Amino acid sequence: MSGLKRLTIDHLRGSVVPFSLTFEKGKKLTVIYGENGAGKSTICDAFDFLGEGRVGSIENRGLGMTARFWPSLGKKSSDVGVHLETTGSACRAVIRKSNVVVIPPENRPYVEVFRRRQILSLIEATPGARYDAIRKFIDVSGIEASEATLRELIRGLNDSRKVAVAIVHENEDELRRSWETAGKPGKDWLTWAKGEASRDTEAFKTEINDLITLQAAYNRLADYPERLQSADQALKAEKPLSPMRSSASKNVSKV
Amino acid sequence: METPSHKLAEKIIERLIREELLTDKHGKKLLPKLAEGKLSQEDWSLAIELSDAEERKP
Numbered sequence: 001m002s003g004l005k006r007l008t009i010d011h012l013r014g015s016v017v018p019f020s021l022t023f024e025k026g027k028k029l030t031v032i033y034g035e036n037g038a039g040k041s042t043i044c045d046a047f048d049f050l051g052e053g054r055v056g057s058i059e060n061r062g063l064g065m066t067a068r069f070w071p072s073l074g075k076k077s078s079d080v081g082v083h084l085e086t087t088g089s090a091c092r093a094v095i096r097k098s099n100v101v102v103i104p105p106e107n108r109p110y111v112e113v114f115r116r117r118q119i120l121s122l123i124e125a126t127p128g129a130r131y132d133a134i135r136k137f138i139d140v141s142g143i144e145a146s147e148a149t150l151r152e153l154i155r156g157l158n159d160s161r162k163v164a165v166a167i168v169h170e171n172e173d174e175l176r177r178s179w180e181t182a183g184k185p186g187k188d189w190l191t192w193a194k195g196e197a198s199r200d201t202e203a204f205k206t207e208i209n210d211l212i213t214l215q216a217a218y219n220r221l222a223d224y225p226e227r228l229q230s231a232d233q234a235l236k237a238e239k240p241l242s243p244m245r246s247s248a249s250k251n252v253s254k255v
Numbered sequence: 256m257e258t259p260s261h262k263l264a265e266k267i268i269e270r271l272i273r274e275e276l277l278t279d280k281h282g283k284k285l286l287p288k289l290a291e292g293k294l295s296q297e298d299w300s301l302a303i304e305l306s307d308a309e310e311r312k313p
Contacts, residue, residue: 110258142260143267145292153296 002088004030007046010081011072013055014042044113046082050093051111053100067098084109112136264290278306 004023009015077095091107102108179189186192
């Protein structure tokens with residue numbers, strides 16, 4: 001953050017001769033006091049002129065367009081200038097074709113002036129209106145938006161955590177049931193499950209292959225009971241077999 | 256010109272770095288978006304995860 005160094009006012013309002021105000025280095029607050037007509041309001045006007053391109057002390061006083069009152073007595077608009085030096089930069093405001101121009105424009109400072117009548121209306125305002133008036137000095141809506149996003153993220157992560165915990169409980173129940181089915185070996189279900197998990201998977205592969213071979217053999221034998229039953233029935237009723245047998249004998253002879 | 260949001264964002268990031276939730280590098284990257292209210296959920300989680308990964312590096 002840059003600090004104020006010097007404000008120089010040339011022929012603006014009460015500044016009949018060029019005037020410079022040097023700010024104390026490293027101070028965040030400067031108090032300017034003096035008798036009536038000493039130039040306190042002119043200093044405020046200079047900041048207003050530089051930051052807002054206007055002179056607030058004479059606005060809303062029934063004077064109409066007030067720009068003609070900006071130069072000090074006997075001076076022209078082109079004589080008016082305000083120069084501000086800060087620790088990081090400098091800029092100058094002048095009047096060009098009835099407009100206030102800041103050079104360079106990117107160094108125009110952000111200025112808010114609270115005048116007596118604004119402070120008085122602030123005192124009389126309702127709390128809501130009072131907040132609206134000062135919110136630009138304490139506006140942290142950007143932070144509030146970022147905070148809301150973070151809260152949303154935390155809510156989402158909490159929901160994901162709840163789902164993960166539920167899945168863990170389900171898996172634990174399943175492991176406990178498997179442990180019970182296996183006859184509750186070992187100290188407890190968790191020790192047993194860890195032992196099972198650390199078993200050499202190669203041994204499982206051999207067992208799986210053996211089971212596959214056994215299943216294939218079983219499939220091949222699956223229709224044997226039926227075939228055996230048919231054969232038994234055929235044996236019991238030998239007669240119906242005779243034509244088949246003689247036909248088979250003929251076929252064999254042919255071959 | 257530093258706005259109140261920027262000043263507060265600086266204090267927040269400083270605190271998060273001090274609490275070791277963010278590294279200096281990732282914390283400072285978040286600062287402008289934090290002040291402007293443009294931080295998405297992904298920005299937050301990425302910065303925290305990357306900071307965490309860097310902290311865990313031997």
